[in-house]
Structure formats: C-alpha cells, structure tokens
Amino acid sequence: MHIPVNASDLPPGVLPSIAKQIRSKLIPSCGDPRSKFLPVGELESILTHDVIESVLQEILVSEPADLSTKIQDKDKPTLKIFATLILIEQASSIGQFIEHGVSDDQLPLAPEDTCFQNWHWGDYQIDSFCDSQYMLTAPVFNFTKFQHFELDKSFRMPFLERLEWKARGTHGEIAKVKIHPHHERWEGHSISDHRISYFAVKRFTSGDATEFDKEQTALLQFSDSRNEHKNLIKLLQSYQLGDEYYMIFHWAQGNLAEFWEKHPSEPQKKEGWTWLIQQCLGMSDGLSKVHGHNRPPERLRDSSEEIEENVQDQGRHGDIKPENILFFKDTESSEWYFVIADFTLMRFHADGTINNTHASQIDYTRMYCPPEVELGPNVTQSYDIWTLGCVYLEIITWYLLGYDAVRNDTFETSSGHKELSFRSRRQKEDGYPLHSGGKHSGDKFFILSRRSTPRWVRFLRNNEHCSDAIHDFLALIVNHMVVPSPENRYSMDKVREELQRIASTCANDTDYCYTGNPQGFLKRWIFDLLF
Template sequence: MHDAVAADHGPSQMSTINRNPNPTLQPAECISLSMCCSLFPACQCRTEASRYRILRDLQIESEADLFGSYCRFVPRRHLLRILNKERVTNHLATLLEDQKLLHELSTYISPGQGETCHCQDSLCTGSRIILASLIRIGKEGLVENLHNESNPRVCDKSLPFSGKNPLPDSLASLDEKERQLFKYAQLQLRSHYLRKVDLGIQTFERLEELDEEAALPFLLVDKWETPVDEDFTIIRRIGIDVDHHNLGEASDDFALKTFKRRPGGGEKNIFREEFIANQQTPQHDRIVPVLAAFKHRQEFHFIFPYANGGDLKKLWETYSSSTTAWYSPQWLLGECLGIAESLAVTHQPTATIEPGTQHILAPRLHADIKPRNILCFERIEGGEQSFTLKLADFGFSRRVNGDSTLEANQVTHIKTYRPPEYELEDIINLNYDVWCLGCVYLEFITWAVLGWSAVDNFGYIRTSETNDRRTSSVRGYDIEDTFFRKVAHAPRLYDLSGLKPKIEKRTEITSKKTAINQHVFRFGRGKTRISCEVKDSVKSHSNTIRNHEMCTPEFRKFLNFIETRMLVIDAGTRASSKEVEIFLRGMMNAQLNEV
C-alpha cells in the first residue's frame, strides 16, 4: 500500500501532520480505493478507521466506576491485547513508513511478551494509555516526540498528567481544548493495582492514598445484593478484576468496608483505630484478615475476603441441622474449637515478630463477639458443601494492659452478649470475651438441637425476665435482652450501718396568699447491694436442650462446661479462652479416638 512514497515525507514530519482534534470516527475504511489511498501518508479516512476500531474496542472492554463517578477503566489484559505491538505498528504505519522507527515506537508503546517498559516496572503498560489518549484527540503523531525525550522519558507510569503533574514539553503544541480532551481520555483508561497490605510494616501514617482521578478496578457482582449499612460503615460485596490485584484469594469476590464520612472528619479516627487494631491482631487461619487498606476520593476503605456463607446468624436462619447434609455434631464442635483458637491467640499472641516491623503483638480484648461477627466461608470437600467459621471485625477491640485488665468505660457497649461485670465493675479483663462466646455457643447448640425458631424464641424469653426494679432509677420494668439480670439485696433490719438522719423541707401552697412550710425527718440505714445472676430463663432453656432426644452426650458435656465455666458471674473464676480451647480440643480428640 505504501510502495509509492513522496520524497518529501519522512519520519520527522510524523508529528506535524494536521488532523481534526476532535474527529468524527468512521465505522469502516474507504468504501473504494481512491488515488489518495495509494499515497503516503495514507488518506485520513484510513487513519480515522483505525482510530475508530481501537477506540471502539477499548470502549467495549471498559468497566464502569462502581462509585458513580464519570470514570471508567479498561482492565489491564484488554489494554495489552487491544494495543499489542502488532496493532500499534499497523496503526502507526498509516502515518509513517520508516520501519526502524516503527519498531522503536511500537516497542516503546507496547513492550512485547518477555519485555518490560523502560521504567522497569513489571506492572507498567508501556505507553499504551498515552497513545490511546492521543488517538482520542487525533494527535498520536506526538508520541514520536515523547519517545525522543530522554530526561525523563515518560510512560504510563508517569500518568496522570494533571495540575500537580503538568503535561510534558513534548505535548506543548496541544491547544487548551486538546489538553482538556487528553486529560479526560487518560482518566477513561487508567485504574489502580491493589497490593496486599503488610500490617507488620505499614503504619497508618504511611497509609496508601490512591489517585482520586483513576477508577478502582471493582466489578459489580450482584446488582440486587443490598450493601450492609451499619452505624459507621457500609459493607459491599465487590469483584476485583483479576489483573488488578495481588490479594491472593481463590475467589474474585471481596468485601469492601467503607467508612462513612462524619462531621469534622471523625471517620478518620474510627478508621485509624480499626487499622491499628488489625495491626495488632495475630495472623491466624480462623481470623478474617485485612487484605488491603487505603484512602481514595477522601474515603477510607478496607478490603476483606468475602464470606460467601454470610455470618453465623444468617447460617442459622438459612439451614436446618436436621435436613442439611453437611451438618454433624462433630462439625459444630470443630467450628467452635476454631473460634476458641482464634480468641485464645488474640488474648495471648505467641507470634514471633520479624525484625523491622512497626508493632508488637499484645493481648487484645475483641469486645464485640456475636453471631454477626463470626463469618462463614463455604468450602467443598469431596464434592460436599461445608462451612468454615472465622472471627471477624476487630474494630472495637482494645489492647489490654500488662495486668490483663482494662477500664470498663473504654469498651464499647455490647447489647445482648455483654457480661455482667460491664454493669458493676470499673475494671474488666480478657474473660469478658469468654462470657460473650459462651452466649453464642449456647445459641449454636440451640440451633443444632431445636432449630432457628428456638434461637429466635430464646431471645424473646430472655427479654421477658426483667431486672430487679430496685437496681435502676428507671420507672417501671427495666427490660433488656441479656443472659443475666441485676438483683438488689436490701439490708437486714438490724443492719444499722450508714444510719443517717435526713431532713427534707417541703412547701405546700394553700392559697394565693399563704403557704405552709414543712420539715420531714427521714432515717436512711444500710446500703442496698446490687449483684447479677444468670437468668432463670437461660438455666431453664439449657435444661430443655439437655433433656431433648436430639441432644447428644457431647452436647450435654459442652452445655455443662458453658454453664459452669463460661456463663459464670464472677469473671475471676470464669474459664479463660485458652481453657475453652483445651476443653474443646479434648472433646474432638476423644471423638477421633472413638472412631
């Protein structure tokens, strides 16, 4: 096609060819070959047709920004495929004929297999995005000027060209409209690459802040799935393009936790606390890990593995132990052991800290153990479905002092599963979590023996048992869904401790002009002592399960341990998380020995 070349056309004139800066791209090449098609450079319609096909293919493969921005992004593999070396060479061949220069430019733009960009970044896409942006404004000839620059030679890693990073001198010939079009075009092609966070090294002060103008490589998984909207965060199920992360999960589905913006930037402090908490959480296969942490468009985000089985409460609601093939008492005991292991390693971390890391693991109180924070990960074993349970959400966890205690007012209030010492004590210890876990275990066995409806009804029964009226200043009944109730112990008649006379002055208005002043004498003696006890409804419920025909001997033994070692009012005599782990492991070993 280009054998007949005009003598006055050479490579140096490539960048000076005049083109429409905002062309109307044609869907095909010339309908018929005219005289201009046989000359070099080829007629503009051939170049425009090539442009059209490239831009069309990029548009087809682009993905929308899930956060409602104007941005889109082209997945890396599609960008590499559409603008491979051969296609780039063919497109540039419509503009110049020098084969040596064609090869140099195509290598600069589209490094082939086994080649890397001159920047030596293996993730760099060469100068493909720059070329596509220039194609969009009909100025791809300027790529020769970019190639000729050596200090520095730009590439896609140099993007974005914006206010803080102005266009290079090689693009100085662009007018204002072309500059704006170029900047817009580059946004439609770029996306971030998400790297797995190393919480042992990375600190909050070194948190990765991603370029706001580039899209995140997130894909919509299920448009009908509603995000989980919590007090401080929104949790979404997302997909991440496989070529845009090294998060190392078998599934391409992830959970994105976004912190809601709060007045005065309060979300930053909440995110920071959770970031530090996850830094100091041990790596354990029964603890849900943080995969990525970053800031993007003024919002803070975590990425976690996606729990395709939901949380434990959802599992109870969805499945019946009596009709589910994967369920067995051994499975329940094994999963309870796994959660106990995760809690024990949180309370007493034994991980060896590598030199150079920025933190030291210390005992931590999880402080928010409940079914919603135990996530279920589906697994397939021998063609059969099953679930692995993992402890999640360390956002409210607190580092415990050297004496293994913590001030009660530093712990977030837990409604149903909170232990009695939260109400009565100023200091709490790690066994706070053990009470919460005992509550969850009791509900877990309830589901296994009686089904979800019994778990739901158990909560209603607990609510019907109220606190002693004398323990609260609230008028009427003090109704709470807890596993314990507060009781008052009035002083005995002969207890004269604290005997004090009190005089109360009252004024009684008898008419508009007269009033009677009264002095009332009262004696106060002794102080009413307040304590806690396990609710009778909880004890009765445990007996109902124990006497049920579906309750196995292992479950009866487990129930006895929950009642006598976990749901114990005195935190000092309550079992530690390590003792819970040892108990359950002993039960599992006994099961294996019987087999």
C-alpha cells in the same frame, strides 16, 4: 481471550480505527455506562508492536521502530499514555512525554504537573488527557499480599456490577461486588484459572480515617500468610477513594444467625455435632490468637519478625455476636465453616496494658453485654469470654431445638407446648439497662448464686439429644464463661483447651459424643451442690 491486532488488517486511517477498537473494549465501572475502564491485557492485544509502528508512521515519526520500542519498554512503558493520546487525537505528542521521562507508572497526571508546562498544550488538551487517562488506570488487586491504595475520586474501579450498599454495621456498610478477573492476581493461578465470583467491599460511613485505621490495624494482625487463621476474617486489600475508605474481603454466604435460619438442625444425625464442636473449637482457637495466647515465644520468633518494644499484640474483639460471625463453604471439603468478623471494636495493647480499658469507653451489644460494663472500673479480655459463652449457648440451642428456639418469640417443644425462645427469655429476665445509682440491678438469666443453674441450661440438659459431650460443653459455658466476676472466668486459652478435650473425647468415644443422656444433668447438679 485477547486476539492481537495485525497492522495489515487495519483500514486506511489507522488512528481512528485504533481509537474505535480501544473504546469498544471499555467496560462500565460499577455498572455505570458514564464511567468506563479498559481491562488489563486488552491494551496489549490492540497496541501490538506492528500496530504502534503503523500509528507512528501515520503521524510521520522519523524512526517509528525506535519509538515503538520505547513505548513498550518493560521498565518505563508509556503504552497507557500513548493510548490516552490516541483517544484525544494527540498521538503525535508521545515523543514529548518520553523525552521528559514521563511513564505509565506516574499516572494519573494532574493538570498542574510540570510536564504539561514544557510544551504548548492548551487547557482543553490538558483537561482531555487528565480525564481520559482514568479509563486506563483501574487498579489491579494482587491478593497474594496486602496492599493499601490511595486513589483520587476520579479512579474507575474494576467492579462489574453496581454496588448496592446493605448490611449496615457500626461504622460501615457492605456491598457485594464482582471484580474483573483480569484485575485479580492470585499466587499459583493464572487469570483464567482463578476466578472468585464475588467479594465483599466495606465502606466506612463516618468519613473519619480514625475508625478505618483502627480496624485495619486489628485486621492486619491476622491477614498475612504467617498469622492468618481460618476462623478469623482476612483483610485482602483496602483503598481510599477520594475522602472515603474501603476494605475488601472474601464474600460470605451470610452470618451465623442467617445460618441458623437457612439450615435446619438435625441433632439425630451424628456427624452434625462433630462438625459443630470443631467450629466452636476453631473460633476459640482464633480468639486465643487475638488474645495473644498462641503467639510464638520471643526466643522462637524468626529474626525477620522482630517486635518493637511497645508492640500491641494482645487483643480483645469487643463485639462477639452471631451477626459478627460469618459462614463460608470450604472449597476442598465443601463443609461450612465459621469466621469471626467485624473487628471494628477490636483493640490491641502491649503487655501489661490490656486490662486498662475503662468500662465507660466500651461500645457493646446489649444482649451480649457482661456485667462489668456497668460495674466497671475496667474491662479485660474476659469480656470476650462472656460474649462468646452467650453465642455458644445459642449455638447449642439451635442444634438441639432449632432456629425458632433461638430467635423467634416462641417455639414449639417436642411435646407440642409453646415456650418462650432463648431471645425472648433473655430479654425478659435480664436486668438491663443498669443505670441504678451505680448498683447492678441483676441479670436474672445468668447472674445467679453458685448453687443455681440457669433455667434455660437445665431445659437444654433435659433434651433427648443432649449427650455427655453437650453436658460438658454446657458446664464449660455456665461455670467458666458466663460467670459474673471477670476474674473467675476462664482465659480464652483454657476455653480452647476444654473444647479440645471434648472434641478429642468425641473422636474416641461415640457414646460420649452422640448418645443422648437427658438425665446426665442430675449428676452435674448434685456435683454443683456438693462442690
């Protein structure tokens, strides 16, 4: 809470008192006591109109009321400049700044700026001003709309704790940060109403703007109010600090693999499967948006959304895996929900060019890599279908068998037997690396004949909690997603439609949704043989 300073409360010698008050309100930036900033709002509570007049009277200004009004001018204020001058004991120079049209919105000033050449300041005064001004220029993040800041390396960020860089990814690393609440702006909320505890800041480690620009371009496709999707990560703000590049996101509770480990599966509870199928549906819906399936037709687009002739609005994520799927808690329902993140490898293309990416240009995660990366020549959107199918299979494995069956080396079955986990079996039975004179050496886990079903899927279908809904989900994965030939895979739109059908049937048929039917796989196996 800001308590305005009353001029009558000030002791003799106003300037030292005001400078002391300003310094007392400074906060360490990123936990560094050597680099401090003054939160927005504090300055206005210290330098009130009466206090400014008292300062001006002390420095023998002839018309203090008039100059005070100019310092607090709404269009071109110089309050930050005046505070900086007070800190360096040059308050009497405020009139020169105003006379030369220099205002707060022009900060930070550089030593070579022409305004300093117009009056007799020495190098010491200029350097003192240029150093001290950064205490008053910490950026304010308006989260109601995206903004990119280009800041020189001297800027103080309004972060309240030391940044510890962890969770290193393909091109960057993540730190958990708390932003001073006075440096956040949210639609429909005052400063005191809306205080999100933490944010994630991603720092690009390559030092190359190219990867930053690529990811930013991809993220901005889904980061405004017209295009955002609950199951796609939203870019809140970005900034360049010196020669380093950063992005700000909401802070997640963890990734999907961590979710499996922290939250034991309970297939015996009915609500668990209903929630899970909705998460899988939501992710496919978000990726349908990435793939360009659910964009509005040209004739239905608002005139303000005119698209350039060569617009790139058909995308491919390129690296779907549990580590790139985050989980958050819904503030209204308190339910967890999954969000697809890390768009580093995402690429967008214009219509007709989405299938022109050569396989040799693709970065990938081996365990989720489809065969066309090795066989070539080109990679299409169906790349995402395969990788999503692998993740879906892991999700069902976690739901029916628990975390150990997904990520540990072995797990214990209900009968007490030790079995290899999904990961162990996948690594044991795949055929990678596939550098064998251009011939595919064979992924034994998935790449099977039409009349065969992966052994792991048969194992899941025989689980006591495997309902008809789960059988149908497994059929979608095996028959239409993790299919060796890309052209035989469903589009993301068709994956979404099938999951919508399963979810809708679950809502109307509790037996279909929840009742275990471990023999149901026999009917599907016979169907596969016949058809």
